[in-house]
Amino acid sequence: MKLHLKIWRQKNRKAQGKLVNYTLENVNPHMSFLEMLDTLNEQLIQNKEEPVEFDHDCREGICGQCGVVINGNAHGPLENTTTCQLHMREFKDGETVLIEPFRAKGFPVKKDLKVDRSAFDRIISAGGYVSVNTGQAPEANSIPVSHAIAEAAFDSAACIGCGACVATCKNGSAALFTSAKITQLAILPQSQEERKERALNMIAQMDKEGFGHCSNTEACEVECPQGISVLNIARMNYEYNRASFLKFKK
Amino acid sequence: MKLDAKIPQGPLEEKWLNYKKTARLVNPANRKKLDVIVVGTGLAGSSVAASLGEMGYNVKSFCFQDTPRRAHSVAAQGGVNAAKNYKNDGDSVYRMFVDTLKGGDFRAREANVYRLAECSLNLIDQAVAQGVPFGREYGGYLNNRSFGGVQVSRTFYARGQTGQQLLLGTYQALMRQVDKKTVALYSSHEMLDLVVIDERARGIIVRNLETGEIEKHAAHAVVLATGGFGKIYYLSTLAMGCNGSAIWRAHKKGAFFASPSWTQIHPTSLPQSGDYQSKLTLMSESLRNDGRIWVPKKAEDTREANTIPEEERDYYLERRYPAFGNLAPRDISSRAAKERIDAGHGVGPLKNAVYLDFSKAIKEQGQAKIAEKYGNLFRMYEKITGTNAYKEPMKISPAAHFSMGGLWVDYELMTTIPGLFALGEANFADHGANRLGANSLLQASVDGYFIAPYTIANYLADQIRTGKISTDHPEFEKAVKENKEKINNLLRIKGSRSVDYYHKKLGKLLYDYCGLTRTAEGLTYAIEEIKKLREEFYKNVYVPGENDTMNAELEKAGRVADYLEIGVLMCYDALTRNESCGAHFREEFQTEEGEAQRNDVDFQYISAWEWPGSLEQEPILNKEELKFEFVQPTIRSYK
Numbered sequence: 001m002k003l004h005l006k007i008w009r010q011k012n013r014k015a016q017g018k019l020v021n022y023t024l025e026n027v028n029p030h031m032s033f034l035e036m037l038d039t040l041n042e043q044l045i046q047n048k049e050e051p052v053e054f055d056h057d058c059r060e061g062i063c064g065q066c067g068v069v070i071n072g073n074a075h076g077p078l079e080n081t082t083t084c085q086l087h088m089r090e091f092k093d094g095e096t097v098l099i100e101p102f103r104a105k106g107f108p109v110k111k112d113l114k115v116d117r118s119a120f121d122r123i124i125s126a127g128g129y130v131s132v133n134t135g136q137a138p139e140a141n142s143i144p145v146s147h148a149i150a151e152a153a154f155d156s157a158a159c160i161g162c163g164a165c166v167a168t169c170k171n172g173s174a175a176l177f178t179s180a181k182i183t184q185l186a187i188l189p190q191s192q193e194e195r196k197e198r199a200l201n202m203i204a205q206m207d208k209e210g211f212g213h214c215s216n217t218e219a220c221e222v223e224c225p226q227g228i229s230v231l232n233i234a235r236m237n238y239e240y241n242r243a244s245f246l247k248f249k250k
Numbered sequence: 251m252k253l254d255a256k257i258p259q260g261p262l263e264e265k266w267l268n269y270k271k272t273a274r275l276v277n278p279a280n281r282k283k284l285d286v287i288v289v290g291t292g293l294a295g296s297s298v299a300a301s302l303g304e305m306g307y308n309v310k311s312f313c314f315q316d317t318p319r320r321a322h323s324v325a326a327q328g329g330v331n332a333a334k335n336y337k338n339d340g341d342s343v344y345r346m347f348v349d350t351l352k353g354g355d356f357r358a359r360e361a362n363v364y365r366l367a368e369c370s371l372n373l374i375d376q377a378v379a380q381g382v383p384f385g386r387e388y389g390g391y392l393n394n395r396s397f398g399g400v401q402v403s404r405t406f407y408a409r410g411q412t413g414q415q416l417l418l419g420t421y422q423a424l425m426r427q428v429d430k431k432t433v434a435l436y437s438s439h440e441m442l443d444l445v446v447i448d449e450r451a452r453g454i455i456v457r458n459l460e461t462g463e464i465e466k467h468a469a470h471a472v473v474l475a476t477g478g479f480g481k482i483y484y485l486s487t488l489a490m491g492c493n494g495s496a497i498w499r500a501h502k503k504g505a506f507f508a509s510p511s512w513t514q515i516h517p518t519s520l521p522q523s524g525d526y527q528s529k530l531t532l533m534s535e536s537l538r539n540d541g542r543i544w545v546p547k548k549a550e551d552t553r554e555a556n557t558i559p560e561e562e563r564d565y566y567l568e569r570r571y572p573a574f575g576n577l578a579p580r581d582i583s584s585r586a587a588k589e590r591i592d593a594g595h596g597v598g599p600l601k602n603a604v605y606l607d608f609s610k611a612i613k614e615q616g617q618a619k620i621a622e623k624y625g626n627l628f629r630m631y632e633k634i635t636g637t638n639a640y641k642e643p644m645k646i647s648p649a650a651h652f653s654m655g656g657l658w659v660d661y662e663l664m665t666t667i668p669g670l671f672a673l674g675e676a677n678f679a680d681h682g683a684n685r686l687g688a689n690s691l692l693q694a695s696v697d698g699y700f701i702a703p704y705t706i707a708n709y710l711a712d713q714i715r716t717g718k719i720s721t722d723h724p725e726f727e728k729a730v731k732e733n734k735e736k737i738n739n740l741l742r743i744k745g746s747r748s749v750d751y752y753h754k755k756l757g758k759l760l761y762d763y764c765g766l767t768r769t770a771e772g773l774t775y776a777i778e779e780i781k782k783l784r785e786e787f788y789k790n791v792y793v794p795g796e797n798d799t800m801n802a803e804l805e806k807a808g809r810v811a812d813y814l815e816i817g818v819l820m821c822y823d824a825l826t827r828n829e830s831c832g833a834h835f836r837e838e839f840q841t842e843e844g845e846a847q848r849n850d851v852d853f854q855y856i857s858a859w860e861w862p863g864s865l866e867q868e869p870i871l872n873k874e875e876l877k878f879e880f881v882q883p884t885i886r887s888y889k
């Protein structure tokens with residue numbers, strides 16, 4: 001296969017970026033999208049040009065490090081698939097492919113296709129945890145959790161923190177990411193003590209990071225590699241209202 | 251040098267208790283005066299950093315990914331072992347200890363292995379309290395599954411994402427300490443060197459991967475929890491950034507490196523399909539519960555799998571190991587696959603795979619049942635290969651997966667450099683010559699939550715009066731200068747080959763000569779070839795870009811430069827061990843049936859390698875004799 005690539009190149013945070021055209025021959029349909037980028041970089045290195053920086057690590061869809069916008073879609077044309085799990089058989093010979101970084105106010109570009117997602121860490125550190133020190137835990141089976149609740153908590157906890165939800169949202173909202181963690185911990189019995197503060201603090205941090213508001217387009221759920229449901233956002237809104245009301249009452 | 255493992259006195263069950271009873275403590279008021287550096291944010295690194303932060307120490311946490319939550323622990327699928335005996339099937343700490351020791355082919359320390367089993371109970375409690383959503387039964391209690399090499403169900407799991415869920419639990423504990431300012435986070439930072447002052451570990455040199463800046467960080471103790479280095483084989487189940495650099499640089503500063511050649515090669519990964527390939531994705535071991543492994547009886551058979559009649563298929567695991575069949579342990583299954591592939595029975599376009607066939611299970615249990623058990627794996631298989639495994643067998647192949655070897659540590663997880671600790675996959679400790687499935691998430695977590703916080707405190711107890719360690723010390727300046735030079739050297743070569751070219755060549759040499767099977771002749775050859783490759787690398791590699799920007803090729807170059815040195819040590823390690831044990835299979839030492847032949851008279855020791863001072867000299871072998879006081883070594887048989 002032969003591909004025409006249009007790739008976003010940007011030297012650093014402050015530099016102006018631009019799209020640059022490349023042609024790549026001999027693309028094997030069994031290659032993953034990232035292996036296609038490896039092949040391009042190998043070609044650039046042979047020509048003594050600077051390779052394209054892109055994020056990646058585990059290459060099996062779970063670390064959440066990879067992610068680019070391909071022809072306008074976060075993680076490319078397949079639903080619920082990370083960039084590393086996307087294969088070139090999804091593209092046509094001779095096709096032009098536009099490759100850009102995840103774009104959002106909360107995710108500044110660091111270089112080329114790499115963006116800064118540390119805002120997610122700060123949202124978690126604002127309350128996305130159970131306050132239990134090492135050594136304080138009671139015997140595991142002393143807190144039964146119904147099968148249904150455990151499975152639902154898992155569905156929310158499965159988020160890989162890649163940021164595709166933010167990149168795909170026209171408002172650059174981090175509601176899906178934040179709500180998944182709030183929901184997981186709100187429905188489990190382990191940490192009811194912190195439920196109110198958690199919701200208020202995590203949402204405050206999310207707003208502070210410059211992420212936009214959720215306007216219920218549900219685009220995030222489609223691109224999410226783990227298929228995290230937008231119902232988590234409804235739950236987050238409930239938790240926020242509940243916490244605000246209970247706080248007000250006190 | 252005489253290696254002292256510092257194993258506490260007393261009966262097996264009391265050793266760890268005795269240690270904890272007599273370990274020295276640091277008064278809470280003094281803890282904030284003590285700095286600890288933790289490199290790595292996998293299960294081992296995050297858990298120790300969070301625990302030390304909770305205790306009140308001043309912690310700095312480093313990782314090369316852009317956030318701690320992406321450490322490669324995240325990729326573990328299957329589960330984590332604990333001797334809770336919730337299934338009432340006769341499990342106990344003692345039984346888990348024996349299983350692990352036997353699985354490791356009696357090449358691990360009894361006291362360490364026992365402690366691992368003992369602390370497994372606490373780990374599950376801790377993870378549940380953090381909100382890790384383990385699989386549950388309908389009554390609300392925790393569920394278990396079985397894993398290879400044992401006869402009880404002691405594996406806890408969170409669907410096929412156990413590593414991710416455990417890691418998020420400890421990541422969240424870490425982020426809580428970041429919020430409390432007991433832990434400072436340095437993501438996208440790579441450790442380049444260890445700084446040793448007056449024979450104690452006192453700090454590290456790191457490169458900020460975004461700006462290229464070289465930074466100095468000082469502390470009273472340094473913890474390396476940098477994971478496995480199986481990526482040295484290039485094609486592996488590890489992440490692209492996994493590396494041996496942190497422990498290798500520490501080795502060159504005096505930390506002994508134990509059993510570097512003991513690599514677990516996992517039998518069920520996806521085969522290589524072309525030169526462009528960067529990674530071999532693991533398919534969970536659990537598939538072997540229902541899948542049957544076979545190859546065509548006729549060599550070079552090119553027919554489609556489904557057209558080969560039953561009587562022309564060789565179910566070689568069932569044939570050779572009737573008692574365990576398709577669930578034979580990893581080292582044995584991988585070797586058996588290689589034997590068939592080498593004999594010309596391999597399948598697939600590159601003839602490098604074997605079949606994993608579900609047709610019998612689907613016939614007996616129905617497709618729906620198989621989908622319920624393994625649906626996510628079948629989907630993943632189809633995403634990667636474009637093939638529907640309900641209709642035709644999967645093609646699988648062995649892949650480098652786990653490093654049993656690593657920095658030598660004593661019972662306190664301290665290396666031969668005082669003040670330098672190694673945790674998780676980065677140390678050699680508990681798995682002997684072969685790791686049992688679901689034991690390493692456990693080991694990484696237990697090292698970090700329940701062992702190191704005690705042993706590090708014991709070390710720090712006499713550091714209270716030391717005062718702040720300054721980064722102005724000449725040793726820091728020297729290390730910065732050396733590392734800058736090293737980087738500039740790489741950038742100056744401007745040859746004609748990419749870093750990956752050398753990495754792939756090295757990986758191929760190691761697979762061929764220091765992989766599933768080894769021979770003295772092959773290892774001797776590989777040592778020379780790797781040395782030549784290293785020379786060529788320094789003449790002809792092309793590293794583009796500059797040092798003061800983000801530069802992924804430069805990062806890779808540094809890692810591969812170290813791999814080219816580690817590879818040689820691996821071969822020496824395999825060459826000097828004239829026996830077969832666990833994953834280490836020397837063709838010269840096998841039984842008539844082709845099984846591993848261990849030699850307890852001459853090789854019941856851990857090889858701990860000492861850096862000789864330069865690459866021109868041969869590495870120095872030190873031996874830690876293993877004593878078995880409680881269990882007598884037997885021959886592992888799975889027939």
Ligand SMILES: Cc1cc2nc3c(=O)[nH]c(=O)nc-3n(C[C@H](O)[C@H](O)[C@H](O)COP(=O)(O)OP(=O)(O)OC[C@H]3O[C@@H](n4cnc5c(N)ncnc54)[C@H](O)[C@@H]3O)c2cc1C
Binds near residue numbers: 315
């Ligand atoms: C695909 C796969 C599946 C697995 N499945 C299972 C399973 O089901 N059950 C089981 O028990 N085990 C499993 N294992 C093994 C297990 O996951 C690992 O052994 C374990 O998670 C290692 O944890 P760790 O904390 O030691 O290292 P890691 O989680 O690998 O963390 C290493 C850390 O060190 C950092 N680091 C490394 N080098 C540097 C450097 N130079 N500078 C700065 N930081 C550095 C990294 O950024 C990272 O944070 C699996 C392994 C793989 C690869």
